[in-house]
Amino acid sequence: MTNRRQFITSVAAASAATALPHAAFAQTDATESAWARINRTKVLRMGAVAGAAPYYHKDLASGEWQGFMIDFGKSLAGSLNAKLDINETSWGNSVLDLQSNKIDVFFGLNPTPARALVVDFSDPLFNNAFVLVARKGFDPKTWEELNKPDVKIAVDIGSSHDQVVTKTCPNAQIIRLEKAADATLALQTGRADCQVLAVVLALTVVSKNPTVGHIVLPTPTQATTTNLGFRKESDRQWVEYVNKWIAQTRSSGKVKEVVLANMQTLSGVKPDQVPSTISF
Numbered sequence: 021m022t023n024r025r026q027f028i029t030s031v032a033a034a035s036a037a038t039a040l041p042h043a044a045f046a047q048t049d050a051t052e053s054a055w056a057r058i059n060r061t062k063v064l065r066m067g068a069v070a071g072a073a074p075y076y077h078k079d080l081a082s083g084e085w086q087g088f089m090i091d092f093g094k095s096l097a098g099s100l101n102a103k104l105d106i107n108e109t110s111w112g113n114s115v116l117d118l119q120s121n122k123i124d125v126f127f128g129l130n131p132t133p134a135r136a137l138v139v140d141f142s143d144p145l146f147n148n149a150f151v152l153v154a155r156k157g158f159d160p161k162t163w164e165e166l167n168k169p170d171v172k173i174a175v176d177i178g179s180s181h182d183q184v185v186t187k188t189c190p191n192a193q194i195i196r197l198e199k200a201a202d203a204t205l206a207l208q209t210g211r212a213d214c215q216v217l218a219v220v221l222a223l224t225v226v227s228k229n230p231t232v233g234h235i236v237l238p239t240p241t242q243a244t245t246t247n248l249g250f251r252k253e254s255d256r257q258w259v260e261y262v263n264k265w266i267a268q269t270r271s272s273g274k275v276k277e278v279v280l281a282n283m284q285t286l287s288g289v290k291p292d293q294v295p296s297t298i299s300f
Contacts, residue, residue: 144245
């Protein structure tokens with residue numbers, strides 16, 4: 021217990037010592053900072069998205085939450101000796117919930133420039149490579165092979181999948197659909213040659229329905245980072261503490277362990293099904 025308190029104290033001290041003025045871009049408000057509120061109440065409020073396994077999964081009968089983001093949330097709360105309070109949200113509403121101070125943290129935000137204007141981000145929790153779920157007989161080796169007018173690529177509009185395809189394959193026929201599930205259906209029905217997804221989601225899709233296609237990792241590897249999001253505030257101690265927790269969690273090997281365990285439990289993806297070239 022003493023060592024834990026010393027660790028939290030040292031993190032707080034280090035954060036305070038290295039914090040820089042953010043008046044130019046952080047919102048100014050008179051509300052209690054997240055760091056102060058968490059330490060006062062011993063409650064950590066995190067957002068969670070139902071039906072987003074293996075990231076998040078809510079059992080409809082029991083109301084119990086699972087998923088690797090839930091496990092990471094429990095670990096972070098435990099490091100603070102705080103209770104984890106899980107608040108249901110959506111990917112689209114998570115930023116609004118942070119801004120309105122409904123939650124203290126959201127696990128799983130990609131730090132786009134637009135989002136960075138309205139919320140703060142942690143250091144990367146893990147890397148998530150982009151792969152293809154490709155139809156039978158379609159097996160491109162590089163992104164350049166996809167960048168052709170006769171190649172049809174399905175993505176969910178506005179997503180990180182859409183962004184990477186727009187950047188790397190401007191000459192391809194990009195089929196933009198509302199949801200990732202709609203893009204998968206386009207692949208299944210022959211409207212697309214492939215669907216671009218982050219590897220965690222792609223492995224889940226193929227595990228649930230092996231006939232939909234096979235996994236292809238084009239070169240050079242394109243990847244995004246999975247980060248934590250926070251409400252913008254001038255007090256940087258909460259962000260700095262979480263970055264220390266991330267560094268410790270990554271160095272211990274827990275990130276890969278937690279991700280693979282949940283993928284197997286919630287999505288049926290065995291560790292040996294993850295391409296050897298993929299590193300979390």
